[in-house]
Structures are given as structure tokens and as C-alpha cells.
Amino acid sequence: xxLIRTLMAxxxxxxxxxxxxxxxxxxDPGPAAxxxxxxxxxxxxxxxxxxxxxAQGWAHYLKxxxxxxxxxxxxxxxxxxxxxxxxxxxxxxxxxxRPDVLIIHAPDLNSYSKLMKKAQAAGxxxxxxxxxxxxxxxxxxxxxWDRLGQLEAEAAIKGCGENSSKKIGLVQGDQANxxxxxxxxxxxxxxxxxxxxxxxxxxxxxxxxxxxxxxTTTMLQQNPDICSIIDFWDGDATGxxxxxxxxxxxxxxxxxxxxGGEKAADCDKLQxxxxxxxxxxxxxxxxxxxxxxxxxxxxxxxxxxxxxxYIYTLEKATTKADLKPDSCWDLxxxxxxxxxx
Amino acid sequence: xxxxxxxxxxxxxxxxxxxxxxxxxxxxxxxGLPGFIDPNNLVAIVRSVxxxxxxxxxxxxxxxxxxxxxxxxxxxxxxxxxxxxLLNTGTSDGLAFAYVLAxxxxxxxxxxxxxxxxxxxxxxVTLATGSFVFGYVRSQLITQDAVPVPxxxxxxxxxxxxFLDIPIEVFVFAGLAFLFFLFLRYTKWGRYIYFAGDNxxxxxxxxxxxxxxxVLRYVLSAFVALIAGLLTAASLHSINTRVVNSTLLYDIVxxxxxxxxxxxxxxxxxxxxxxGAALIGILLNAMxxxxxxxxxxxxxxxxxxxxxxxxxxxxxxxxxxxAQQGDI
Numbered sequence: 001x002x003l004i005r006t007l008m009a010x011x012x013x014x015x016x017x018x019x020x021x022x023x024x025x026x027x028d029p030g031p032a033a034x035x036x037x038x039x040x041x042x043x044x045x046x047x048x049x050x051x052x053x054x055a056q057g058w059a060h061y062l063k064x065x066x067x068x069x070x071x072x073x074x075x076x077x078x079x080x081x082x083x084x085x086x087x088x089x090x091x092x093x094x095x096x097x098r099p100d101v102l103i104i105h106a107p108d109l110n111s112y113s114k115l116m117k118k119a120q121a122a123g124x125x126x127x128x129x130x131x132x133x134x135x136x137x138x139x140x141x142x143x144x145w146d147r148l149g150q151l152e153a154e155a156a157i158k159g160c161g162e163n164s165s166k167k168i169g170l171v172q173g174d175q176a177n178x179x180x181x182x183x184x185x186x187x188x189x190x191x192x193x194x195x196x197x198x199x200x201x202x203x204x205x206x207x208x209x210x211x212x213x214x215x216t217t218t219m220l221q222q223n224p225d226i227c228s229i230i231d232f233w234d235g236d237a238t239g240x241x242x243x244x245x246x247x248x249x250x251x252x253x254x255x256x257x258x259x260g261g262e263k264a265a266d267c268d269k270l271q272x273x274x275x276x277x278x279x280x281x282x283x284x285x286x287x288x289x290x291x292x293x294x295x296x297x298x299x300x301x302x303x304x305x306x307x308x309x310y311i312y313t314l315e316k317a318t319t320k321a322d323l324k325p326d327s328c329w330d331l332x333x334x335x336x337x338x339x340x341x
Numbered sequence: 342x343x344x345x346x347x348x349x350x351x352x353x354x355x356x357x358x359x360x361x362x363x364x365x366x367x368x369x370x371x372x373g374l375p376g377f378i379d380p381n382n383l384v385a386i387v388r389s390v391x392x393x394x395x396x397x398x399x400x401x402x403x404x405x406x407x408x409x410x411x412x413x414x415x416x417x418x419x420x421x422x423x424x425x426x427l428l429n430t431g432t433s434d435g436l437a438f439a440y441v442l443a444x445x446x447x448x449x450x451x452x453x454x455x456x457x458x459x460x461x462x463x464x465x466v467t468l469a470t471g472s473f474v475f476g477y478v479r480s481q482l483i484t485q486d487a488v489p490v491p492x493x494x495x496x497x498x499x500x501x502x503x504f505l506d507i508p509i510e511v512f513v514f515a516g517l518a519f520l521f522f523l524f525l526r527y528t529k530w531g532r533y534i535y536f537a538g539d540n541x542x543x544x545x546x547x548x549x550x551x552x553x554x555x556v557l558r559y560v561l562s563a564f565v566a567l568i569a570g571l572l573t574a575a576s577l578h579s580i581n582t583r584v585v586n587s588t589l590l591y592d593i594v595x596x597x598x599x600x601x602x603x604x605x606x607x608x609x610x611x612x613x614x615x616x617g618a619a620l621i622g623i624l625l626n627a628m629x630x631x632x633x634x635x636x637x638x639x640x641x642x643x644x645x646x647x648x649x650x651x652x653x654x655x656x657x658x659x660x661x662x663x664a665q666q667g668d669i
Contacts, residue, residue, distance in 0.1 A: 051479065051486035051582070079479075080586050175636055204635035208587055209577050214389040218629040221382045222375070235487065238577050242500075246508065246576075264489065335484060 037299040039070040044099035046088050047129075048107055050077035052235065053262035053331050054130065054283065055105070060334045061287030062103075069295070074099070082107045089115045093122050101125045101294050106133040108176045120305035125297045127290060132178045136308045139293045141286060143258075144312040145179050148279050149186020152230050152256050155277035155317040157194055159254030160227035169219045170202040171212050171231040171240050183232055183258070200226060205236045212239030220247045227254060234259030234266055234278065241274045256317075267328035270320050277319045283329055286313040356601030356613050358652050362645065363620040370627040377630060384507050390596075390622035391510035392569045393589070397596040397614045398521050399565030403558050404597055405525070407538040407606025408456060408463040410562045412448065412471030414590045419478035420445050421570035421580045425488040425496075434494075441567070448474055449563030453556030467559075475585050489579040500575030510572045517565070522611040530554060539607030596621055599646055620645075 043066050047055035059075050066073040076092070078085035089112060092099055102124050106112055113135045116126045120138070128135070130142040156168055170187065173180030184202075191197050201219045205212035212231060220226060220243060229244070231237035237257040244253045254276035259266045261280035269275045289311045297307070318327055371378040396413055403410045420441050427437035448470055455466040479486075490497045502509040525531040536544040537551050545551045574580040600617025602609030624645065628638045 049486065049583075053485075056485070080583060175634055201629075201632050203629050203632065206587075206635055208584065209579070209581055210392070210573060210584070213577065214385075214625070215629050217385045217389070218382070218626055221379065221385055222630055235581070238579055242577050245501075331485075 034295075034299065035070065038295065041071045041101070041298055042097060042099040043071055043073050043101045043103065043294060044092055045073075045075045045103045045105075045129075046078065046085055046092075047075070047105040048078065048085070049080045050075055051079065053265055054260040054281075056331060057260060057262065057283040057329060057334065058103075058129065058287050058290070060338065061284060062290060065287075065291045066294075082111050086112060086115060089119065093119050093124065098122060099124055100298065101127060103127045103129055103290065104133075104137075105129050106131045106135075106178075109134045109178050117305075123304050125294075125304045127293065129286075129290065130179070132182070136305070138297060138304060138307050139309040139311060141290045141293060141311045142313060143179075143281055143315055145182035146186035146189070147312070148258055148315050149183035149188075150190045151186075151279045151315055151317045152183070152258060152277075153187040153190035155279070155319070156228035156230050156254060156256045157190070157197055159256065159276045159319075160197070164227035165225040166197045167200045167223055167226045168197055169200055169216070169223065169226050169229045171216060171219075171229060171236070172202055172204045173207050173232040173236075174204050180232055187230060205231070205233075205239065207233060207236050209236045209239035209242075212236040213242045214239075216240040216243035217246065220244065220249060220253070224249070227252075228256060228276070229253055230256045233257065234269075234275075237275065241269075261328050263328040263330040264332070266318075267323060270318065270323055273320065277317045279315055279317045280327070281313055281315060289313065354601055355599075355650075355652075356609075356616055359599055359601065359620050360616045363616065363623055366620070366623050366627060370623065370630075374627060374630050377627065381506075382626070384511065386622040386626045387511050387514070388508050389625065390618040391508075391514040392573055393592055393596060393621070394514050394614060394618040395510075395517055395565060395569045395572070396589075396593045397600075397618060398517055398611065399562035400593050401597045401602050401609065401611070401614050402521065402525070402534065403463075403562050404602050404604060405538045405606060405609055406534045406555065406558050407541065408555065408558065409467065409594070409604075410452065410559060411464065411467040411590060412452060412474060413467075413562060413566045413593060414587075415471035415474040415585050416445060416448055416563050417566040417570035417573070418580060418582045418584050419474050420567050421574050422488045422582050423478050423482050425490055425574065425580060426483040428491050428494065429488065445563045445567045446560060449560035450556060452563070453559035456559065457552040457555035471585075475582070479582060483582070486583050487579050487581040490574055496571060496575050497578055499571070500578065508576070510576065513568065513572060517568070518611050518615060525610055530557070534558070535607050592621070595642075595646060 043062065045055070045059055045062060047058070049055060050059070063073040076088035078088055085107065089102065089104070092102065093115070102119050104112060104116065104126060106128060110133065113133060116135050116137065119126050125138045128137040128140045128142070132140060132142070132145070160166060160168070168191070170184070172184060175181070191199060200223045203215035203219065205215060216229065216239065219229070224247070229240055231240040234257045237255065241255055244250060244255060251273065255274065256277045257275055258279040259281070260283050266275070266278045266280055270278055293309065293311060376382055396417065400410055400413060423444065424437055424441040427440065428434065452467055452470055455461045456463045499509060504512060525534065533544065533549045533554060536549055537554060541551055570580060596617040597614060598604060599620060600609070600613030600615070602613045624642060625638070628641065633641070
């Protein structure tokens with residue numbers, strides 16, 4: 001009898017525990033605190049322009065997440081004009097609906113520094129994306145361009161091989177944008193370690209495909225035995241590839257570039273041999289990093305301008321050989337998804 | 342000419358000066374730069390300024406008639422971007438091309454009508470229509486800055502066309518230059534453009550249809566821009582509308598003006614465009630071979646332009662007539 005009573009007592013205790021457990025889960029303070037800190041917060045993205053793959057990809061992933069936690073997501077389109085971007089930031093800071101988080105894609109090292117300081121003073125967290133600037137933002141999310149340049153140079157050296165001319169040509173962006181300057185520094189670091197490889201020319205494209213084509217044509221004309229060309233952006237590398245095609249050097253010149261990992265811009269061109277290697281940014285992950293830091297900052301309670309975090313995106317040089325179905329993201333698919341809503 | 346047979350300094354105009362600079366540069370580069378004189382490099386030089394030169398031809402005709410077309414680059418990029426976008430979204434080729442032709446014609450007509458009949462200065466009209474074309478097409482008709490040419494499309498095949506190993510743009514540029522030369526030199530309407538540009542009121546008084554001709558010039562310029570855009574897309578297999586923000590528009594005016602087509606109208610011709618394009622082409626190519634950074638390239642380009650204008654100002658002082666009428 002005693003045993004039965006004990007067993008019953010134990011069963012009751014168990015039942016009670018089992019009954020209490022869900023109540024305990026409902027008391028998890030996380031979701032409530034999360035919702036309270038984030039609900040109604042405004043996030044604004046000011047890229048260089050909304051018309052290219054990186055910005056459209058970021059906007060897609062950010063919007064999805066921000067709206068899911070009850071925030072508002074907005075973008076501004078300066079369309080590559082620095083002044084228009086400055087205007088957009090100024091308006092945003094002084095408007096009644098001042099964003100709580102401002103994500104800025106800086107055109108160069110200095111242009112927006114004062115405005116970003118003003119934004120922080122007004123209480124807006126400032127995130128820099130992709131292009132570093134001379135400003136202590138709350139967080140920088142993007143590529144370590146120096147490291148990216150090193151990866152490009154390593155890919156070019158591998159693409160050339162030991163028995164090649166060991167001549168490399170660079171098509172730089174410009175002499176003002178940090179992504180171009182740091183990329184160059186990174187490339188030269190690797191080439192310094194391989195003194196047998198030589199840079200034979202390093203013209204600027206000013207990020208324009210026609211200019212890239214013209215300077216590459218001249219470069220190949222002067223050095224027909226170039227084994228690899230590194231063009232600093234896939235947005236203008238179409239020009240360098242046209243020059244290679246026109247010089248009938250397809251397959252002989254290993255073209256390396258970098259981009260946002262969009263399917264039509266990068267993977268399709270690796271597949272058809274236009275590019276030999278592309279150092280691709282994992283855009284979904286980069287957007288995820290931004291989302292995480294936004295959620296952290298909004299909950300942290302610390303004032304804007306007091307934290308300085310660098311979150312570098314993992315970069316990798318992809319070639320045709322290691323191309324996988326999920327190596328790229330598909331802008332067309334994202335647009336179709338957005339249109340279907 | 343004086344008795345010695347030397348060209349008289351007084352007869353040297355801006356075209357002559359720029360031509361002389363171009364020849365000096367060419368000779369210096371041929372001697373100093375290895376590979377410059379290579380036939381393939383010479384073809385590359387002509388090719389690099391072909392699209393620029395084609396656009397400058399259209400601009401030249403407008404400027405000779407005392408106008409200016411600041412919408413040329415917007416029309417060039419946006420018409421082709423729209424065409425490619427239509428193709429990429431499944432519109433049949435014929436229909437898409439018809440739409441684009443109609444659009445280009447409409448903008449040319451609008452430019453011409455506002456300048457000729459509404460008497461708005463050309464510089465404001467075309468600045469506005471250029472922004473409109475860019476803004477409307479970019480925001481309403483296409484989804485991205487860069488629009489690719491569909492695989493296997495004739496525009497892509499056009500880019501691969503070669504005769505005697507010379508790219509198609511070069512022939513199109515040469516052909517158009519010849520046509521414009523015939524038009525300006527030997528047709529009645531071509532000659533009238535000079536009269537209208539030199540003195541619009543007098544031209545009107547002697548019965549020249551000044552206004553319809555003005556409209557024609559802007560339509561012509563718009564179609565030339567479309568051709569330039571198609572050639573750009575053919576070579577790059579895509580068109581990037583960012584070019585509208587670039588210095589291309591200024592380069593077009595630069596080629597026309599540096600060659601000696603006066604902004605006050607009534608002077609110049611196809612030869613001036615060719616001289617201007619030659620100078621820019623040789624200069625850019627030589628600087629690329631020497632590997633001069635872009636910042637310095639722009640500086641040198643600007644310094645040479647300034648130099649040519651100053652020398653022209655000294656040798657050909659402005660006369661009473663220009664002073665009274667003013668430039669555009």
C-alpha cells in the first residue's frame with residue numbers, strides 16, 4: 001500500500017511538473033523584450049544607388065527581416081550622385097520620422113562623415129556597409145577589401161600558372177573609393193611575395209565598362225602575353241572581357257574580378273568562361289550580419305556612437321570548378337518574389 | 342599663304358591648331374611609345390572614339406544650327422536599355438524596336454518643337470528632356486542600371502562583326518561621317534543649316550523654313566544617339582545607364598568644340614569632328630600606354646582644351662557680330 005501511495009504521489013508530482021512546464025515556457029522574457037525593443041523602429045538604407053545588384057539584394061533581405069519584427073524599412077536612391085545621397089541623409093535626420101538605424105554605403109572615405117556624426121548625435125545608429133569610411137560608425141559590415149584584393153591576386157597567380165608569362169594587368173576603379181584603394185593594396189601585398197609576377201599596367205576604369213574595354217584593349221595590345229587581368233568590379237569587368245574577346249584571347253587571359261555574387265553578373269559568367277575567378281560576397285550572409293547587428297544595437301540600450309564593431313563578410317574566390325547551384329543568389333527570382341506579393 | 346609657302350599664322354584657326362597638336366602627339370607617341378604605331382593599336386584608337394565621334398556628329402549638326410543637345414547621352418543609354426528590357430521580358434523583336442523608334446522620334450520631336458516653336462533656349466529644353474528620359478525610363482520601364490543583351494540576339498552578333506579585322510563601329514562611324522558630310526555640303530537643307538545658324542532672322546527673311554529644320558536636327562541627333570547606344574550594347578553585351586551620370590556628354594561637346602565648331606553656330610563641319618576625335622583618341626591611348634592615372638589624364642585633357650581655346654582666342658579675336666549675338 002505504501003508503495004502504491006508513494007507511486008501515486010510521484011505520478012501526481014510528475015503530472016504537476018508536466019503541467020507547470022508549459023507555463024514556465026510562456027514566461028520566457030525574450031520575445032516580449034525583443035518585441036518591445038524593436039517594434040516600430042525605423043531602418044533606412046542609403047546605398048550608392050538602388051539600381052544595382054548589391055543594393056537590391058540588401059534591400060530585399062533587410063526588408064523581409066525588419067518587417068517581420070514589426071519595424072519599418074525604407075530606402076533612398078541617390079543614383080550614384082554623392083550630393084543626392086547627402087541630401088537624403090540630411091532629410092532623414094531632420095524629419096519627424098528620423099530612422100533609428102541608418103545604413104550607409106559610402107561613396108568615398110570622407111564625404112558623409114559630418115552627416116553621420118550628426119545622425120549619431122540625434123540618436124540614430126549608423127551602420128556602414130561595403131565601403132569603409134574615415135568615421136567611427138556603430139558598426140561596419142562588409143568586405144575586408146585588402147583581404148579581398150589578396151584573394152584576387154592569389155586567384156590570378158593560380159590562374160596564370162607556373163609556366164606562364166607571369167604578367168598581370170590591373171583595371172582599377174578610381175583613386176578615391178576605399179574599395180579600390182584597399183583592393184590595390186591587398187593585391188600588391190601578395191605580388192610582393194611573388195616577385196616573379198609583375199604588374200605590367202594598372203589603368204583606371206572609373207567604374208565604366210566602355211573605359212574598361214578601351215584601357216584593356218590598349219593593355220593587351222602592349223602586352224599580348226598577359227596571363228591574367230584583375231578588374232576591380234564586375235560592374236565594369238564586362239568591358240575588360242569584351243576587350244579580351246575582341247583580341248581573340250579568350251581562354252588565354254584569366255580574368256579575375258569581384259562582385260556581389262549575383263547569378264547573371266557572376267555565376268553565369270564563370271560558367272561560360274568569361275570570368276576565370278570571382279571573389280564573391282555572400283550577400284545573404286552579409287545582410288544577415290546587418291540584421292543581427294541592428295537587432296543587437298536596438299536592444300543594447302547603449303547610445304548611438306558608442307560602439308565600433310567590424311563585421312567582415314567571409315570572402316572566397318570562386319572558379320568554374322567549384323561552382324555550385326547555391327554559389328549565387330538570383331536577383332530575378334527575388335524580384336519575381338517581391339512582385340508576387 | 343605668304344611668298345615662302347608657309348601657312349600664314351593668321352589663317353590658322355582652332356581646327357588647324359588642334360590638328361597640329363594631334364599630329365605632334367602622334368609623331369611623339371610613335372617615336373616614344375613602343376607598340377603605338379602598330380596597326381592594331383591604330384584601329385583600337387579609332388574604335389575607342391567611334392561611339393564618341395558618332396555622338397559628336399549629331400551634336401555638331403545641332404551646334405552648327407546654333408543649338409545644343411544635352412539629352413543625347415540620356416537618349417542613347419535609355420532607348421537601348423528600354424529596348425533590351427522589352428526583349429528580356431518577352432516582347433517580340435519587331436514590336437520592341439518599333440516602340441523604341443517611336444520613343445526616340447517623340448523625344449527628338451519634343452526637343453525640336455520646344456526649341457523651334459515654343460522658343461525655349463535649347464540648353465534648358467534638352468537638359469530637361471534628358472533628365473526626363475533618364476528618370477522616366479529608369480523608374481518606370483527598367484528594373485536595373487545594367488540591362489544585358491539576350492543571348493544570340495542580333496545586337497550581340499553585331500558586336501562581333503569584323504571586316505578586315507576592324508570592328509563594325511569604325512565602319513559605322515566612317516559611314517555616318519561621310520553621310521553627314523554629303524548632307525551638310527551638298528544638300529539644300531544642309532547648306533540652310535549654316536545660314537540658319539549664322540543668322541536665323543536673315544535666314545527666315547529670305548524664306549528658309551528655319552523652324553521645321555530645327556525640329557529635323559533634334560530628331561537627327563536623337564537617332565544618331567540610338568545608333569551609338571546600339572553599338573555600345575553590341576560591344577559590351579549590355580548597356581549600363583550609369584553612363585548618363587558620366588562625363589560622356591561633356592566629352593561629346595568637347596570633341597565638337599575642340600575641333601573648331603563654334604558654339605555661336607554657322608561654322609564647322611564633319612572635318613572638325615574628325616580632328617577633335619583624333620586628338621582625344623590619340624591622347625587617351627598614349628596616356629593609357631604610359632599608364633598615367635585617371636586623375637592626371639583628366640587634368641591633361643582639360644589643359645589641352647584650355648590651351649587650344651586660348652590660342653584660338655588670340656589668333657582669332659571675337660568679331661563685332663559674335664560679340665553682339667553671343668554664343669548659345
